[in-house]
Amino acid sequence: MKVENPAERCTSSGGEDFFNITPLWSSGEGIYSEIVLSSRIRLARNLAAFKFPILSSVKEIEEVFAFISERISFVPIFSLAHFSAFEHKLLLERHLVSNELLKEIAGRGVGIFSGESISFMLNEEDHLRMQSIVSGLELALAYKKLNELDDTFSTSLGFAFSPKFGYLTSCPTNVGTGMRASVLLHLPALVHSSKIRKIVDNLASIGFIVRGFHSESAHIEGNFFHLSTQPTIGRKEEDLISGLHKIVMQLIEYENSARELLLKNAHLQVEDKIWRAMSILKSARLLSVDEFVNLSSAVRLGVGLGILKDVKISTLNQLLIFVQPAHLGKLLGEPKELAEYDMRRAMYVRELLNKGG
Amino acid sequence: MLCDICHKSEAVLIYTLVINNQKTALHLCEHCATKRELINSVSSLGLTDFISLISYPDNIDKLKCPRCGLTYRKFISCPKFGCSDCYKVFEKEIAPILRRLQGSDEHIGKMALNSSNNSKEKKVLELRKRLKDAIAGELYEEAARIRDELKKLKSDEG
């Protein structure tokens, strides 16, 4: 195994801690990044020579880990066992691991590189779950990055593949391309106009999945949505991706016309809501995650409408990551009382926004 | 009727989902309906749909993957496969489900780089690994078959 000490690898050249570094996808670059926060591609892959994790013993799973680590020496791979339970929470908040992966530690691992724009989980439901995530609406770019890695991995690892069914996955609902393409969307005006329900229904009927901000739960927070492709077999990757891209372009158009209408009918109320949200974030002494996410949506809308000119999308993205409980704990020294979180969250948000970021 | 999401409160409204042109009804309580107001929980329904379409063939008790030992009965209770061979063993059972759920059971996307020119070395590696699995699982017939295949590969080498 090439990488044994994650602490060493997790340190950037500047000596800064890995978890204090802002992931590349939050840069706010890429097109429509106020409405489309990020584009993500996920590929599920298995090794032909090994049984799937679900029916493997711990020993077999550890063999898979060793097999992959030996052959993929150019990518830093960390065993989950090398992280503390607290760091597992950080990885989870970064979307670098899933709850499912954290259920077991032995033989489970994670590979992270390119400023987190590419990562993979080892021995979750499938041997490999690879993902690439980029800022803005850039699905094709995200796929291009991951596709190259997929080819390299395929040559050195030998993926389970059948000419009929395609890439073989543990869950038959992923078989074929093993791919899911998704975007994280911010659609405040559509939610306000209550047109969103009909749109969501229509999206479901044509094979798209809509979920809330935390993709593992279905709750809506702050007008943020995950939209992803559902079919995996009988379609080409490129077609699935361009299909999602087209839908997103349409949603952006709907959102923009809903915003125009909103401004036309209630300009002062909209402005008032945005400025109030900004003032609360700049001065509150206690902030829950939910409250922050909702207020940051209003501020984000303010940036999109050109009402707030001195806030950067990258700052809002960064805040969405760092106000989560584990990140907050890490940044400010692990608080002892749970109640301290809201206080420290408010402090952190104030600092970043008052900096004029 | 209890709410389909929390299974605690009484359901007060029916939420209709359309998945691949098929209607599914979700019964929700006030609380869950508001919380999930705009969300259709299609995500989890992907697998739920799959389960609802599973068939029960006559030879159900004989259906078993020789490599990983997964029985069709176990697959029905938890529809996840144990190894890549399961797709061959249960092909007849899952192909129609895929056709109904996704409109197709034929992969037309990217081909794995390793599939076309599977080098002999890798093939041998895979067979050895599978031989080990078979012996560990006391599947001696399967083990004998793999051993023959390995012998044949070696004799091809000349």
Ligand SMILES: [Zn+2]
């Ligand atoms: Zn309920």
Ligand SMILES: [Zn+2]
């Ligand atoms: Zn099997």
